[in-house]
Amino acid sequence: MSGRTTALTPPADARPPVRHPEAPAPGEVIGAHYDNCFGCGGGVPHGLHLEVRAGEGVRVTAEFRVREAHQGAPGLAHGGVLATALDETLGSLNWLTRVIAVTGRLETDYVLPVPVDTVLHLDAEVSAVHGRKIYCTATGRIGGPEGPVAVRADAVFIEVKLEHFVNNGRPAEIKAVLSDPDQLKVVRAFEVNP
């Protein structure tokens, strides 16, 4: 038994993902979507500071160096932090589809312990799309991009409108984002998508 729940299995009539024509070119670094994001933002001292690159197709790669602030057990990365790294990498796939989607379900497998100072080499791709549901998978390898898999995830992201954030975010942060020209560029990149 794989343990994979049916909610993570694309239905038979799911379709393949489509790379947006204006997606970042393969190899291009995808900047942080929000400076205060715990996963990718430069403004969060103990954040993951994930650096994500666009790949071929609907795929991204990322690197995350585990630091002391990310420990669970002595000298080892916290499982929740590793899940965050997987989640953030999967969330970055939004840039390749130009569809805004949030995590609905994230199932993680922890295969190997990940010591502090390790660089986790992450790789994520969309496998299928069905309506608003985006099925995707990610792996995190240690010892190099071709090293053994330490963590992996299957996920379903759900497409949402920009209003999801505007209506649910704390007003102070929403106001700050809407008055920041750099942040507005991020918003506009997604607004053009029908």
Ligand SMILES: CCCCCCCCCC(=O)SCCNC(=O)CCNC(=O)[C@H](O)C(C)(C)COP(=O)(O)OP(=O)(O)OC[C@H]1O[C@@H](n2cnc3c(N)ncnc32)[C@H](O)[C@@H]1OP(=O)(O)O
């Ligand atoms: C600008 C770039 C931003 C990038 C951000 C990336 C950051 C990293 C990713 C994250 O961590 S996002 C933050 C964590 N996630 C959340 O906060 C989401 C919280 N949940 C919600 O807001 C709602 O539950 C959600 C928008 C996901 C769904 O609510 P809806 O009312 O829109 O969904 P609806 O009930 O209409 O269901 C639509 C479809 O999705 C399916 N669905 C909904 N929730 C699901 C779920 N949890 N798991 C699997 N499938 C789900 C549902 O079965 C249905 O499938 P069908 O169309 O086939 O009927």
